[in-house]
Amino acid sequence: MQGDFQKEEAFLREKFREYYSKHKVTSVPEIDKREFGIGNFGKKIVRRHMSFGDYAELNTFLRSEAPLFISYSAAYYRDASARPMERKGLLGADLVYEFDAGDIPTKCKEKHDFWICPKCNSTGKGSVPKCPKCFATTKQYEFPCKRCIEETKKQVIKLLNILESELGLTQGISINFSGNAGYHVHIRSDTIRHLSQDARIELVDYLTLSGFVPEHNGFDLSTKMLKCPEYAELKGAQARVMQHMIKFIMNANTDELAQYGCISLPSRRKREGLKLASYIHENKESVVARIKKGTLFYIGSRTVASAFWRAIIEHAVRLASIKLDRQTSIDIHKIVRVPDSLHGSSGFIAKTVPLDELKEFDPFEHALAFDSGQIKVFINKAPEFKIADDTFGPFENEQAELPTAAALYLVAKGVAKLCD
Ligand SMILES: [Zn+2]
Ligand SMILES: [Zn+2]
Structure with a gap:
């Protein structure tokens, strides 16, 4: 849409002010050690390095300024408003993982997202960065639907399961709707707070399985007998990958097994791959029983079987990985949406969602700020x-x-x- 939005921005602010005058935001522990940033219409951050001594100060600010976006630092600082960054005196940082529908491909995006060319006014569905008529850069309009946002919730639930079952982490976790297109998971504890940058990188790689090499994880795809780690003794990432592999084999039909298993086979060997896929499907119970004992069963050529199983393992790794943006996940100085504040790209509340309400939570119903x-x-x-x-x-x-x-x-x- 062309033209200026001054009137609209002022109106949003007026409505936000009305909301903040009735609702207090008290979702930032140790608020006096956090850096804050605010944004305007269409710009999520226009000012950073702000700080508030307590909740009263924050809420007075929200009522008077009514920013369209407000974010706070995952980090704790001795002097949060000092600048540059090095002068703030870093005391530690929470872990905050962000899940955004924009990072997860869903088919419905083609239906609800669209673009408009600011130069020639052409428009179309989905995401097209350059106008096909005049090659100008288009403006993208994203309308993540309930389904898109549900996909990010699946990632959150997967993360929570891993935190609990593999890392024994159940305390200090809080979740909020991002306010627009996904969820944020905040993990706070004394141990977490003091994790080094290297430990944070290691943790993200562990969650995303980035750099998972089958050979370093108990798989042997070169010997006569193709091997996988024995299931009963497995823990951590290896167990996660094996669980997903077994689940995939039990649920996939021949076509799906072939689709993933034959992916790297040269075309002259695809027939052999297809035969193997069909054999695995027809004998899935016994194939899985052997997998649990450490053997990747095969018929026909070992070369084909080795490539086939490697591709299936890679697919299992993809299924077992958490879809996280590595860069933002390890950024110790990042600022993220203040839970329970309003989001200027939707007018929704970035609502805190108690763990036991996560499954049922629907932002289009539960994150609405205005009901009259x-x-x-x-x-x-x-x-x-x-x-x-x-x-x-x-x-x-x-x-x-x-x-x-x-x-x-x-x-x-x-x-x-x-x-x-
Ligand atoms: Zn155009
Ligand atoms: Zn959608």
Whole structure:
């Protein structure tokens, strides 16, 4: 949508102020040691190096300034507002893992995401960075739906399982909806706080299985008898990979086994690979029983079988890995959305979600900040979307009177303007 959004930004701020005057934010432990940053319409961070002595100070600020975005540091500092960074005096940092629907491919993105060319006004579905007509850089509009956000929740649940079963970590974990397209997991404890940068890197690599080499993990794909680690004794990442491999073999049909198993075979050997896939599928119980005892069964050529099993192991590694962005996960100085604050790209609450409510949590129902009133807006373009029990859109160049939460959502996304 062209033009300026001054009126819309002011309106969002007014609504945010109204919200903050009724709701206190108290979700940042040891608030006086944290760095804060705020953002404007369309810009998540315009100012950093801010600090607040206590919750009263933070909430006074939220009520008076009503920033469209507010983030805080995973790190604790002696003097959080000092600059440059080195002068803050780092005291430690929480672990914060961010899961964003944008990083997980879902088919529905082709339906609800779209782009507009600012130069020639062409538009289309999905994500296209360059306009196919005039080659200008397009503007992307993302409308992650419930399904997209559910995918990020699956990653969160996978992470929680690993933290508990492999690392024995169950305390000090808090989860919040990011406010727009995913979830954030905060892990806080004395041990975590003092983890070195190297330990943080090691932990992320462990979770994402980056650099998992089968040969370093009990697999032998070169000898006459193809081998895997014996299941009963396994722990940690090896157990995780083996569990996913076994689950995949038990649930896949011949086509799926062939699709992944034959991926690196030259075309003249694909037939042999397909034969092996079909054999494995038809005898999956006995194949899995042998896997548990340390043998990767095969028929036909060992060369084909070795490549086949390697590809299946690689697929299992992908299934067993947590989809995390390595760079942001290890960045000790990063700032992340303040839980329970409002998100300026959706108008939703970055709501804290208790562990036992995570499965049921639906941001389009449970993260809404406004439940009364109607607002008249002119909508440039929007896909169908759901807020609470109602479905809206799709809209294209039309005026509509919408419930406040729905109107705010479109205004925050930059696709709707207020009507006079
Ligand atoms: Zn164009
Ligand atoms: Zn979707």
